[in-house]
Amino acid sequence: MTAVITPPAANPRTPVKRAGRRGGIAPPWLFAAPALVVYALVMLYPSIVGAGSAFTDWSGVGEQRSFVGLDNFQQLVKDDQALGALRNTLLLTLAIVVVQNGLGLLLALGVHTTIKSRMVLRVIFFAPVVVSPVMVSFLWKYVYNPAPDAGLNAVLNAVGLGSLRQDWLGNPSLAIWSVAFTVIWQCAGYSMVIFLAGLEGVPKELHESAMVDGAGTVARFRHITWPLLAPAVTINVMLSTVGGLTLFTQIIAMTNGGPGYATDTLSTVLYKQAFVYGKFGYSTAVALVLAIFVAAVSFIQIAYLRARETSA
Numbered sequence: 635m636t637a638v639i640t641p642p643a644a645n646p647r648t649p650v651k652r653a654g655r656r657g658g659i660a661p662p663w664l665f666a667a668p669a670l671v672v673y674a675l676v677m678l679y680p681s682i683v684g685a686g687s688a689f690t691d692w693s694g695v696g697e698q699r700s701f702v703g704l705d706n707f708q709q710l711v712k713d714d715q716a717l718g719a720l721r722n723t724l725l726l727t728l729a730i731v732v733v734q735n736g737l738g739l740l741l742a743l744g745v746h747t748t749i750k751s752r753m754v755l756r757v758i759f760f761a762p763v764v765v766s767p768v769m770v771s772f773l774w775k776y777v778y779n780p781a782p783d784a785g786l787n788a789v790l791n792a793v794g795l796g797s798l799r800q801d802w803l804g805n806p807s808l809a810i811w812s813v814a815f816t817v818i819w820q821c822a823g824y825s826m827v828i829f830l831a832g833l834e835g836v837p838k839e840l841h842e843s844a845m846v847d848g849a850g851t852v853a854r855f856r857h858i859t860w861p862l863l864a865p866a867v868t869i870n871v872m873l874s875t876v877g878g879l880t881l882f883t884q885i886i887a888m889t890n891g892g893p894g895y896a897t898d899t900l901s902t903v904l905y906k907q908a909f910v911y912g913k914f915g916y917s918t919a920v921a922l923v924l925a926i927f928v929a930a931v932s933f934i935q936i937a938y939l940r941a942r943e944t945s946a
Contacts, residue, residue, distance in 0.1 A: 727878030738825025832866030
């Protein structure tokens with residue numbers, strides 16, 4: 635009599651290896667590979683190839699170009715327009731970072747209270763952020779109309795302050811600050827939202843304990859709220875700094891860099907050199923310097939601000 639051997643029943647919990655699979659689960663980078671390939675073809679490759687134009691005299695038309703080495707960068711150092719644009723860029727960035735974040739923090743503290751209208755105020759303060767920068771620029775260009783019966787000058791006349799009327803965008807000493815005010819007016823609500831998110835994460839128990847110990851409003855903000863807002867400060871400072879250093883749309887729409895070169899920034903200079911004067915090689919050199927400068931400032935800022943978060 636032949637014995638029949640029955641194979642043991644398969645355990646449903648035991649993983650079954652499928653044929654053709656080596657190593658089981660595919661490595662994670664494979665899922666990101668299609669996006670990385672597209673990014674490399676669309677962004678990295680054109681950027682690297684374009685950076686090479688900074689060392690040529692390419693005019694932007696045709697393929698004819700000659701290697702000029704560092705001549706474009708030497709010209710940049712001696713270019714008064716570019717140096718003035720660098721000064722304007724730094725002034726705008728400083729004003730935007732300080733005033734925009736300071737105003738955003740004040741707005742966040744104001745709408746974080748328990749007043750009934752706080753939700754409506756949040757919407758009102760954030761509304762300019764969702765409007766196109768071009769539309770905002772043309773709106774404020776009308777507000778800054780130099781005519782005595784239009785815009786801000788008309789308001790000054792109506793309240794008896796006609797002596798303060800100005801050509802807000804035509805005066806070289808006022809134009810850059812008028813543009814800065816426009817940017818701050820539009821973007822302060824964005825900073826407010828980030829600070830507001832940080833305030834929502836501050837435990838109420840800490841404030842209650844401090845109040846029991848007799849700490850006032852200023853002391854609680856200084857020793858509790860401000861240290862815990864460090865991540866929000868990092869985000870806001872980084873975003874406003876990069877935005878200020880690369881400011882372009884508002885300048886072009888409101889002043890086109892004028893009057894003269896009073897409001898030119900590095901972004902407008904590289905645009906004009908490429909599409910107005912046809913100096914694509916020199917324009918690329920300006921763009922390359924700007925990119926390196928923004929990256930260096932960003933790395934320094936994030937290193938300092940991250941260290942501050944750790945010590946807070």
